Amino acid sequence: MSVEPRRATVLVVDDEVRILSAVQRSLRREGYEILIAETPAEALGILAEREVDLIVSDQKMPGMSGLEFLARAIRMRPQAARLLITGWTEEVPREEMEALGIRTLLPKPWDDGALKQAVREALGR
């Protein structure tokens, strides 16, 4: 951890600020740089400016769903890994998810260990 050449950057998107706070809390000691956005629009703004290694997005958000947001994000940062969190897993169309190369779907509430594990795997570590 101390000899990491560059810290991985994780962008977390959720309209629920408490979720953002909890995810940050979980990943604090993982050594990532964590960016947060409360709306997909804000997240797209960040993506326009920053290189990001992993995008963790909520599915249900006002104005735009997580999948719609990720579909746009993929065009801006195709190399960024993608991870979806949702409270209603049945609601997410699987084909669409797989088409976007999202392999992991985390349910809400999530298991803290499972989140850390999923993030590590998505970042290829």
Add this chain to the structure above:
Amino acid sequence: MSQSAPLVRIIVAQPRHRLGSPGPLGGTARVLEHLGREMDIAIVHDAETCLARAAGAPTDLVVLDAGLEAEGDRILEALRASGPPVVVVTDRPEDERIHAAFRNGAADCVAAGQDYARVLPIVALEQIRRWRETVERGQVEQRLRDLERLGDAIVEAIPAPIAVLSAEGRVVSANPEFARAFGVSLDAVAGKPLEHLVPEELYESGVLRLLIASAARAGGGNGVDRGTVGRTRRFDVRVRRLGEGGGLLVVLWDVTERDQLAKRLADLTRYNENVIQNLNSALIVVDRAGAITFANQAAEGVFAAEPGTLRGQLLWDWFPGTSPEKLLVARTLTEGVRHRNAETVITRRDGSLLPIGVSCAPLTDAAGERIGAVAIFEDLSELKELQRAVLQNEKMASIGQLAAGVAHEINNPMGFIHANLCQMTEYLTDVRRVWDEVVRLQESIAGGSLGEIRRQSLGLSQLVRQLDVEYLVGDFAKALRESQEGSERIRHIVQDLRSFSRHDPGERTLADLNECLDSTASIAWAMMKHSVVLRKEYRDVPRVRCYPMQLKQVFMNLLVNAYQAIQERFAQSGEIGEIRLQTAERHGGVTVTVTDNGIGIRPEHVNRIFDPFFTTKEVGIGTGLGLSTSFSIVQRHGGTLKVESKPGEGSSFELFLPLAAGDETGPADGGTSAAGGAGRA
């Protein structure tokens, strides 16, 4: 005719020349003058005048002077058959004409001699007495003949078989009805035993024979024996003894039809009674004072009364906990108000509540005066239970609709609470590590060397720095606060859901529709907040007596519909829809309007949307019961539910609830007792 007038009328017929002549005949009229107290003596001179007078008034005697010769013969001849007696007077008794007069019907002859004045009155009186006797006898005979004819006519005309029997029981005569009724010829009845003429079955029971025998024995009294005989044809029989002769009058009165009618009436009465008694509905009849005059078995069930104990009781006495107005019959009795399937809840003697449907109508006498009321009470508890089940299912279905939104609402706080708990556990582990170091340091201070104390202290400082304890403690508090706030949010959602899925109490309660609408909207909000703007335009509205949970169900159905309409219109574009909630007081009631700018309803569907099971949604999304359930709930409240819609632009559902929603249960502000449970809504 029958009066025995003291007046004696005599006609003296004599030649004109006899008047004033010296012989005794000239004084004939005078001789007769003292026969009676009142005398009418007319003197005539020719047959024509004499006969005219005799025909004109009842005449007791004609005294004919033989001197009238041929005219006298005409008088005799004319009166011979039926006229008054004619006494001939003559001064020539040897005359051949006198013999002829006797042959012609003269009653007597008096010769005009020395004792003419003495003899003539004697002869005249005798003739008058005899004549009067004859006349009277003739009159009596005539009356008897008349009576006989009348009797015959009656017996002939009477529509009942009548026979006269001899003492031996043989038929002497019978009337035409007898012949007609028993199919015998009138000419052939005489001399035959009655038994051979009437149908055998009339003799089967033996009653007829007994009646005849007993009447024959009853020595001439006026006793009438009667009885009923026959099977297929029934006859009332009366047998009467006819005077001393021993004959018997037998009158047979055909009562077959009467008996059949009586039987049909009895059958019909029994049938009606059966129907009424076995009706599932409780039927009672009360008089003007409300006293029960009739109650069927079902009524005893509904009233929880012992069989046969309701009659005579006051209706109100059976429901001490229910005001007379709520029984609905009261206004029928006082004002003649009719009710049809009005719903109310009554409190029975044992304190149990019973929802009932009441139909009642005034009972009037022939003059149209109200004399009471007929009421049918229907036990609605089963129906209510079914309605409640349907409503509950429907509610569950709409909860399913909500589940996605609600799950999201719950899962968000659950998500961060859960994550925070994990983190706080880790923090606690860190804190414990620091604590362990603190304990070790304390031990060193108590008994260790200075070097050891120094080393321990350094280790602790390193650990605190390494774990960033200052941040940790601050973040621990923050995580705790956020988690508490999250759990509070979950508690609210669950509370809302619980209040939505609750049953109504059995009775209507006074409820604030703004509150009902708003709490429902807050549940629905979870589902729709990402795609809908909710605009609330609530006015102050009076409280309405209603079933609040049922109305919340209606509001939820309307909100879900509005949301789905918006989803259909905007799901692709991601635009935000709008739902407007309005309440207002209007026309003696409260209106609640739910307006959306969704997809709208196609004109051909507008008339069907309140039909049960009509749905335009995919299977699994709509049950097709939402709006029809809503409609029937609103109807149950005496309100209306109307829709206006423009395809592609949106729909507006307007619900109207009259303030006197419980009109059929009496005035809204009347039953204050019913308001007791309002606090629970």
